[in-house]
Amino acid sequence: MSAARPDLIEEAFVWACTLDVACAKPGNVSFSAPGHRMTADLFIASARAACTALTGRGTSVGERIERAVSLSMSAAGCNTNLGIVLLCAPLAHAFEAMQPTHATPTAHDARLAIRATLSRLDIADARAAYRAIALANPGGLGDAPSQNVGTEPTVDLHSAMALASGRDSIARQYANGFADVLGFGLTQLRAALDVGPVDQPRLLRAVLGTWLGFLSHWPDSHIARKHGIALARRVSDEARARHGQAERDPVELAAWDNALKRDGINPGTSADLTVATLFAAACLDPSLLRVSCALPESCM
Template sequence: MANASAPLAGRARTAFLRACRLDVETRKPGNVSVASAGHNMTSAQFIASAGTAASGLFTPGARVGARILDAVRRTFDAVGCNTNLGIVLLAAPLCAALERFGADESIDASRWHASTVRVLADLDIDDARLAYRAIALANPGGLGDAPEQPVHAPPTVTLRAAMMLAADRDSIARQYENGFADIFGAGLDAAGTTTPATEHRAMLDAFLAFLATWPDSHIVRKQGAAVAQSVTRDAAWHRANWRAAGRAAQSPELDAWDAGLKARGINPGTSADLAVATLFVALMTSPMNA
């Protein structure tokens, strides 16, 4: 596998770190942000996690599973808790896919998407073993035991095959099944063309789009399907009102909803992870980053 060119790798790392910072700079309902800590975590932990995880994710030539495990280990060494497992699981194939581009090749969303699909097709059982170790280390809330290929037992299938078994109950696993179709489809559609003037609105819109379309997997695991479905209905209502009001970067209505979700211990973490991956792609493929 050819390594990404140095300029490309540098731009990609910058885009990833910016997407992670936007995750906490943007006040997204129920999520930890600079403006509103929550769930016993702070924005500083998320920012530190991104910086250290990037070293694992952007290791030249590394397999997807190795990137995942390295990034999760580095995160725990830095902050001592799980702040970014979902982001890492999504970013690792995207980072590996970038290494399939040559130094003089242009990168747009369509070509990156196709490269990511090829990376997913090449995943093997060693990727699964390493990713399972990372997931067990992160120990995400409400993980429980899956009926097939549980993460606390050695996998017997490839990482993509294992993710496909969980795709009906986990939106991150679904990306491994559908070739990141939600990131390159609904996510980018919501984010639109991303510039420094619009990037916070793009992050918020992508987040709300995911939350309004699918019950958040993290909420399902922690509070159950009924609560997750009610949050999805609320998200659709809030997003429609927010967009009708002009898609402002700050919204008192959304801020109040944020406080209410946190008071109930509800964290739409999977929707945030999907939004970070979307902004990584949007920033990297923006004409301003060419």
């Protein structure tokens, strides 16, 4: 099979970002529930702005990250998708390069491709990514013992992320070859989609279930940075109680959403991991792109 088509990868990225805000995930911004001084249309605008840069064939991972974040910030005026860009830039690079031996690419093919991409990251990628992170200025970043984002990196991006992998779930993907996204995440999503025809309601339930899976298994890095690991673990406990439920009460989920947003708690890293999973799933199975979500007029 030839390398993945650029238009497919672009479509998969915007599709994944759209589903992120189409699905009402407690504590996150969605079409039906704004929060944290942001609305869903900002996320759609930044996704569209970042798309071409993030999927720029022939450009390095660092270039994609820096350019995509710059364009997103210009479009939205705030940080809506730094984590998404950090995750999806290497994935896009890997999917472009994939030459699967089978007619249909698999998660195993994707894991091999992303490892090859990560192994080629250099110090220029680190410098570009550091500039992007500084520009987005995510809340609660703080200081690191080594290779602080506020300083000039002296190691390649893969090594820099490995140093942060113990405290940040996005960095952990660089260190473990995106095992959580291409393993746990895809398994969660596919299990939810394999029980019947894939329509919009089923897809949105699968997105929510995947997000709950990430949040229940790993304390959310964004919450931990801003509010401490103890609170992040409590939110994970709340997610775990809901993850195994066959049916989830929308009224109860809305109440949880209101409570999280009232206290300024945003499980944003879990959402970023979910978007990366959706992006990978669509690149591996383009038939998913047939299930779309209608955008409100404000996002047209």
